Amino acid sequence: MKKAGIIMIVGSLLLLGLFKFPLWNIMLGAPQYPDPLGMNIHITGIQGVQEFDLQNIDGLNHYIGMKTIPKAEEMWEFSVFPKVILAMSLLGVLIGVLGFVGKVSYKYFLGWFVLMSVLGILGMYDFNNWLIDYGSNLDPNAIIKVTNPDGTPMSYKPPLIGYQKLLNFDVDSWPHIGGYLMFLGMTLTLVAFWLGRKTSLKQ
Amino acid sequence: MKKIITSTIALVAILASFTSCNNSSKSSNSGALSSNNAEKVYIAPGEHDSHYAFISGGYSGNLTVYGLPSGRMFKEIPVFSQFPTNGYGYSEETKPMLETSFGPIPWDDSHHPDISQTNGELDGRWIFINGNNTPRIARVGLRSFETEEIIEIPNSAGNHSSSFITENTEYVVAGTRFSVPVPQRDMPIKDYKGNFKGALTFISVDPEHGHMDIKFQILMPGFNYDLSHPGRGKSHGWFFFTTYNTEEASTLLEVNASQNDKDFIAAINWKKIEEYVNNGGGKMMPANYAHNLMDESTHTATTTMKKEVRVVNPIDVPGAVYFLPTPKSPHGCDVDPSGEYIVGNGKLSANLTVHSFTKMLDAIEKEKFAGEAYGIPILNFEDVLAGSVEQPGLGPLHTEFDGQGNAYTTFFISSEVVKWKLGTWEVIDRKPTYYSVGHLTIPGGNSAKPFGKYMFAMNKITKDRYLPVGPEMEHSAQLYDISGEKMELLLDFPTHGEPHYAAAIPAEIIKENSLKFYKLANNKHPYKATNDEETRVERDGKNVHVYMTMIRSHFSPDNIEGVKVGDKVFFHITNLEQDFDVPHGFAVIGANNAELLIAPGQTRTLTWEPKQVGVWPFYCTDFCSALHQEMQGYIRVSAENSDTPLKWSMGEDIE
Numbered sequence: 008m009k010k011a012g013i014i015m016i017v018g019s020l021l022l023l024g025l026f027k028f029p030l031w032n033i034m035l036g037a038p039q040y041p042d043p044l045g046m047n048i049h050i051t052g053i054q055g056v057q058e059f060d061l062q063n064i065d066g067l068n069h070y071i072g073m074k075t076i077p078k079a080e081e082m083w084e085f086s087v088f089p090k091v092i093l094a095m096s097l098l099g100v101l102i103g104v105l106g107f108v109g110k111v112s113y114k115y116f117l118g119w120f121v122l123m124s125v126l127g128i129l130g131m132y133d134f135n136n137w138l139i140d141y142g143s144n145l146d147p148n149a150i151i152k153v154t155n156p157d158g159t160p161m162s163y164k165p166p167l168i169g170y171q172k173l174l175n176f177d178v179d180s181w182p183h184i185g186g187y188l189m190f191l192g193m194t195l196t197l198v199a200f201w202l203g204r205k206t207s208l209k210q
Numbered sequence: 211m212k213k214i215i216t217s218t219i220a221l222v223a224i225l226a227s228f229t230s231c232n233n234s235s236k237s238s239n240s241g242a243l244s245s246n247n248a249e250k251v252y253i254a255p256g257e258h259d260s261h262y263a264f265i266s267g268g269y270s271g272n273l274t275v276y277g278l279p280s281g282r283m284f285k286e287i288p289v290f291s292q293f294p295t296n297g298y299g300y301s302e303e304t305k306p307m308l309e310t311s312f313g314p315i316p317w318d319d320s321h322h323p324d325i326s327q328t329n330g331e332l333d334g335r336w337i338f339i340n341g342n343n344t345p346r347i348a349r350v351g352l353r354s355f356e357t358e359e360i361i362e363i364p365n366s367a368g369n370h371s372s373s374f375i376t377e378n379t380e381y382v383v384a385g386t387r388f389s390v391p392v393p394q395r396d397m398p399i400k401d402y403k404g405n406f407k408g409a410l411t412f413i414s415v416d417p418e419h420g421h422m423d424i425k426f427q428i429l430m431p432g433f434n435y436d437l438s439h440p441g442r443g444k445s446h447g448w449f450f451f452t453t454y455n456t457e458e459a460s461t462l463l464e465v466n467a468s469q470n471d472k473d474f475i476a477a478i479n480w481k482k483i484e485e486y487v488n489n490g491g492g493k494m495m496p497a498n499y500a501h502n503l504m505d506e507s508t509h510t511a512t513t514t515m516k517k518e519v520r521v522v523n524p525i526d527v528p529g530a531v532y533f534l535p536t537p538k539s540p541h542g543c544d545v546d547p548s549g550e551y552i553v554g555n556g557k558l559s560a561n562l563t564v565h566s567f568t569k570m571l572d573a574i575e576k577e578k579f580a581g582e583a584y585g586i587p588i589l590n591f592e593d594v595l596a597g598s599v600e601q602p603g604l605g606p607l608h609t610e611f612d613g614q615g616n617a618y619t620t621f622f623i624s625s626e627v628v629k630w631k632l633g634t635w636e637v638i639d640r641k642p643t644y645y646s647v648g649h650l651t652i653p654g655g656n657s658a659k660p661f662g663k664y665m666f667a668m669n670k671i672t673k674d675r676y677l678p679v680g681p682e683m684e685h686s687a688q689l690y691d692i693s694g695e696k697m698e699l700l701l702d703f704p705t706h707g708e709p710h711y712a713a714a715i716p717a718e719i720i721k722e723n724s725l726k727f728y729k730l731a732n733n734k735h736p737y738k739a740t741n742d743e744e745t746r747v748e749r750d751g752k753n754v755h756v757y758m759t760m761i762r763s764h765f766s767p768d769n770i771e772g773v774k775v776g777d778k779v780f781f782h783i784t785n786l787e788q789d790f791d792v793p794h795g796f797a798v799i800g801a802n803n804a805e806l807l808i809a810p811g812q813t814r815t816l817t818w819e820p821k822q823v824g825v826w827p828f829y830c831t832d833f834c835s836a837l838h839q840e841m842q843g844y845i846r847v848s849a850e851n852s853d854t855p856l857k858w859s860m861g862e863d864i865e
Contacts, residue, residue, distance in 0.1 A: 042790075059788035066762060066789070070836070150837060 011203035012107030015116050018195030019099025024188035025050045025092050031134075032056070032183040033165050035064065037175045047183060048134075050088040052079030071174075072149025073163060074141065084133060095123055099196065106203065113203025120196045127193075131167065138164050250691060251701045253280040258721070261653050261664065261714050264323045264337050265687065267291075268708025271318040273339055273350060278653075278664050278714060279689055281703030289348045289357045290318030290341040294804035298357075301806055302780070302815035303735075304504075309513040310344055310362050311498045319343045322373055322437075322711040325352075326420070330377040330442045330658030334720040336420045337713060338373040338382045345369030347384050347413060349420050353725045354506070361422045362499035364519050365392045365409040365429070371438040371543075375415070377446050377658065381480065382422065384411040385451050389432035389458075392521075393495070402460035406432035409521075410451065412480060421503065426487045426520045428531070430476065431584040432458050434467070437542050437608075442658045443549035445567040447481035450552050454539035456583070467539065468558060472591065474533035474583075475543055475554050477570060482530040483522055492522040507734040509812050525585035532574060533583060535591040536563050542608035542649075546617065546632055547658050551596055555606040555619065562606050562619060564635070566596035597635045602628045607648060608711075610655035612662040612692055620647040620667060627667055627690070629697055641697045643688055645671040652692070653714035661716055665692045668709040675702055685709055726790040728811030735813035737782035742766055747858045754779045754856075760794040760808065761786040762835040765828070768843030769864045772856030775820055775849060781806075781828075784813040795831025798845070805831050820847040 029047035034056070036043035044064050045056030053076055055061040065075045079085040099119050105111040142164025153161040153174065163173055166180045182190070253259055259277030267274055271291030275284045292299030292308065299308050299316060308314050318341035326336045336358075337350045345363035350356065363369055363384050371385030389406035391397055397405065408430040413422045433453040441448035456473045459466030486492065497519040504511040524531040536554035540563070544553040552565040573593040580590045605623030612618070616638065619628050625646050629639040649668050653661040672686040684704040691698040730740055739745045739757040745766045748755045754777050759766045765783075773779055785794050787810035797805040798818050806814045820826070830841035848854040857864050 063789045066787075 008109060008113070008203055008206050009107055011113060011116070011199045011206060012103045012105075014195050014202060015103030015106055015119075015199035016100050018192040018199060019096050019103060019119070021188045021192030021195065022092050022096040022099070024192075025185040026089065028185035028188065029054075029183035030186045030189070032179075032181055034179045036177045036179075039175075043177075046076065049185070050085070050092055052085045053077070068163075070150045071153065071163060072146030072151075074144065074146075076141075082137070084130075084137075088130065091126060095119075095126065099123075103199070106199075113200055113207060116196055116200040116203055120193060120200065123193055123196070127189075135167050138167060141165075247691075247698070247700045251279040251281065251689065253277070253282075258717060260717055261661075262717055262720060263651065263653075263666065263712055263714040264325070265668070265705055265712040266320050266323050266339060266708075266710045267706055268321070268685075268710055269319050270707030271320050271341070272707065273320060273323055273337070274706045274709075275355065276703070276705075277717075278666070279700060281687070281689060281701050283706065285355060286706060287350055287355055287357065289339060289350065290315075290320055290346065290360070292316045292804075296807035297804045297814060297816065300804040300816070302817060303510040303813070306511040306513040307357060307360055307502045307504065309500045309502055310346070311364070311500055311515070312344060315344050317343075318346065320348075320707075320710075321370060323713045324373055324375050324382070324656065324711075325713045325715055326379040326415070327375060327377055327657055328379070330446070332654050332657055332659075332715050332719060333379075334715055334723070336379075336415075338375060340369050340372035340384060342369050342372075342387075345372075345384065345386070347373045347382055347422065349382075349415075349422060351420070352720045353723050355724065356504070358504045358506075359420070359422055360500075360502045361413060361424070362501070363409075363411050363413075363424070364497040364499040365390070365394075365407070365427055365521070366411060368434075371410075371435045371451050374438050374440055374449075374656070376440045376449070376480075377442045379415050379417070381412045381425065382415055383438060383440070383449055384413065385435035385438050386410070387434050387436060389434065392429055393497075399460050402432060403458040404432070406458070408433055408435050408453075410435060410438075410449075410476075410478065412484075422501075424499075424516075424519055426483060426492055426522050428478065428483065428522050428524055430524060430531075431586070433474070435476070436540070439543050439545045439552075439656065441545060441549050441567065442547070445545065445549035445552075447479060448567075449478045449480050450543050450545060451476040451478065452536065452540040452543040452554060454541075472535040472537050473539055474588070475536045475540065475552060475565065476586075477532045477534055477552075479530045483527055486527045486530070487520060487522065491527065492520045494518045495521045506728070507732055509728070509733065509735050509814070529574070531586050532570070533586055533588040534565050534570065534594050535580070535588065536565070537561070542606075544609040544611075544617075544656075546611050547613055547660060549658075551632055553609045553617065553619070555608060557605055557607060557622070559606070560601055560604070562599040562602050562609075562630075564596045564598060564632075565594045569596065570594045597633075599628075599630050599635045599637065602630060602637055603640065608650055610650050610652045610665065611660050612652055612655070612665075613660035614662060618650060618652065618665055618692070618697075620650045622646055622648065622670070627665070627697065629692075639696045641690065641699060643667045643669055644675050644686070644702070645669055645673060649709070649711045651712040651714050653716060656713070663691070663693050664714070665690045665697070666712070666714075668705065668712065670708070672704070676704060687712075727788060727792075728809055730784075730786060730788055730811045733784065733811055733813060735782075735784070737780070737815060738784045738813045739766075739782070740784060740786065742860070745858070745860070747772070747856055749856055752777050756781045756783075756858075758783045759786050760784070760796070760830065760841075762792065763830070763837035763841040764860065765796075765830075765841065765843045766860040767858035768860050770843070770858045771846040771848075771864055772854045773820060773845055773847050774852060774854070775823060775847060777820060779818045779820065779845070780815050781818060782813060782815045783808055785810050787811070792834060793832050794834050794841070796828065797831045798828035799826045807832060820845075823847055823849050 031048040143162040261278035263276040288298035345366035349359040366386040368387035370387035389408040392407040434455040438451040455467035538556040538559035540554040542555035603621030603624040689701040
């Protein structure tokens with residue numbers, strides 16, 4: 008159980024990587040952009056991969072009537088997410104320590120994982136909603152209006168995950184270092200659960 | 211008679227068949243060869259050349275940038291000449307770059323580019339080039355690929371033995387081809403001999419910013435100082451100049467300056483003179499020359515008129531200057547990578563003379579002098595001679611080195627490049643050039659570490675090498691592969707203006723440093739507008755200042771009223787883009803100067819003097835986006851005595 012507690016603590020601490028590294032990354036490449044434009048989505052806000060990428064993405068998007076990329080203070084998520092992540096990390100460490108000294112059962116590890124997964128799915132759902140709004144809530148006076156074959160306005164929503172072609176742009180949307188650290192951390196808490204369970208079954 | 215005609219026709223027919231037979235076999239040979247060579251110069255679409263070549267523009271006054279081995283031209287960098295293509299020399303910011311003591315000069319004749327060095331190796335920070343006609347030296351930054359500084363050279367005329375740099379870029383050196391009265395004065399031309407002086411100018415280069423300042427001028431006897439090169443390695447601290455017209459003729463030089471069997475290479479111990487000057491030696495002499503400096507943060511050049519210059523009389527510094535007799539009006543003066551050999555390319559000589567630095571020092575130490583000229587010791591030809599290449603060709607001009615112990619010399623009259631070996635002086639190979647070659651360049655060939663691989667010859671006559679384009683045509687360069695024992699001609703490519711010298715460098719030394727755009731946040735131009743709130747129009751008497759921005763795809767303001775005939779309108783335009791390769795242009799109808807091409811983050815000013823009442827358009831000249839054609843605006847010009855109020859707007863009707 009001591010080993011499981013340590014793994015639980017380590018796994019929870021890996022969440023803190025999100026304060027340093029981006030959760031997600033979206034890259035936009037085109038024939039005119041051999042060096043793609045990119046945005047890194049941190050839990051505290053959106054940043055350009057290169058210094059002027061956000062400005063240049065906004066500059067291009069104004070043709071098709073998309074809104075500018077929101078500043079950190081324009082979205083409640085960027086003030087709430089850091090608090091949630093910090094709280095979940097601390098909670099995980101607390102559970103790990105208590106598990107280490109034998110005060111709580113390994114089942115709490117799974118409980119933490121389930122809670123974190125629910126929060127994560129809610130976060131993804133919220134993020135996807137924003138992408139839909141960002142890609143389809145267009146200025147009616149846009150300079151260029153592109154419609155689907157059925158006559159509905161084309162959506163420029165970037166994919167939540169994976170690759171998609173949007174007009175002349177190749178869009179790639181994938182987790183970044185912070186996201187991978189979080190997934191690794193969550194996996195470790197499952198490992199902690201499994202180890203704790205194994206130890207308790209032996210006893 | 212009829213019989214003769216018939217037999218003649220028959221003979222011609224036979225000859226023709228021979229000739230055509232010859233032709234076909236020859237072309238099939240060169241076909242196989244050229245397909246092989248085609249691969250050597252082929253750079254696939256989207257791939258980069260391995261080397262940059264900076265080729266002087268000669269009478270274009272500019273510097274062109276090429277890729278090797280493809281021979282593709284990437285850019286013409288305006289240096290000494292006005293350039294309406296981007297407004298250089300026309301915009302208010304760049305006009306001061308062309309200022310001189312003679313007033314603004316729209317043109318010059320640029321000759322010898324040389325790349326900055328550290329420890330004798332190319333460091334790729336700056337490239338220097340000389341203006342020959344109105345003596346000046348320019349420094350071009352190899353981050354921006356723009357002319358950043360130009361300094362005028364006083365007491366000089368025909369700034370030809372320039373602009374060569376010492377092995378740590380301590381100095382860029384400028385020698386005068388034409389000797390003149392110093393100081394300039396009204397005197398009979400026939401009194402040239404003994405009265406005219408040849409100024410050799412040492413311009414210090416600030417190691418951090420590259421800023422130039424004349425440290426001293428050596429006032430030499432009134433010969434013609436033709437070309438020069440720095441010592442390096444063991445001869446670092448010395449500089450060598452070829453001279454001709456040691457006869458000091460002032461008329462019909464083609465005869466009168468070709469009488470002496472030997473002219474000189476002047477060997478200058480600049481370290482010794484530097485020490486003399488640092489200890490207060492020499493004297494400050496009144497002068498008047500322009501120093502023009504572009505400030506990257508204000509995007510604006512300023513001119514400072516300098517009023518004095520330090521001059522040194524060579525006989526006041528014993529042991530600093532010597533003459534090495536060199537046959538027949540030597541032209542190029544080239545120093546090998548080790549610094550031991552100094553090649554004097556005697557352009558009217560049948561042999562190529564090579565001096566030894568070691569033997570020169572030895573002769574100086576033993577004071578074996580053959581005489582003196584104006585108090586300057588002349589060494590014995592035999593005492594300093596390392597060897598000579600016997601009968602290599604006709605009219606040697608310039609020599610470069612491959613770093614493998616070989617030298618390559620151009621021969622103007624026999625129109626060829628000859629490869630020979632240093633030390634044994636044997637000729638290894640010769641290849642024709644088409645036609646009448648002047649300079650040649652090997653990447654790093656004028657440094658302690660040449661990169662070899664390629665050599666290109668720059669020809670004075672192009673004639674039939676390209677499709678005919680009338681009596682006037684571009685010159686031409688020819689690229690040779692020099693990686694093997696024998697040279698191999700790979701490619702002809704046209705050059706812009708007349709290419710004199712060129713400097714080439716492996717691309718990786720500079721390409722990563724190349725600037726993509728200027729940061730708007732660093733823009734300190736006094737008339738900048740960095741957002742819509744800062745755009746405005748202000749009247750100051752007859753002067754109207756328009757603070758304008760440009761971004762895909764509009765100007766702000768794009769409607770302006772209240773300008774009158776007789777006003778002077780200054781369009782100060784800032785490009786708000788912060789992305790690579792998004793310049794915008796600005797042109798307004800009836801402008802008597804040029805257009806502006808404005809890089810992202812930059813501010814440029816065009817002056818416009820409206821002469822006619824009306825509503826006049828302006829527009830973007832550089833296709834910038836899908837809405838480029840919409841990037842336009844109007845300026846209303848009212849009569850001189852009208853009272854139309856000053857107004858401006860963008861995105862709404864002007865009220």
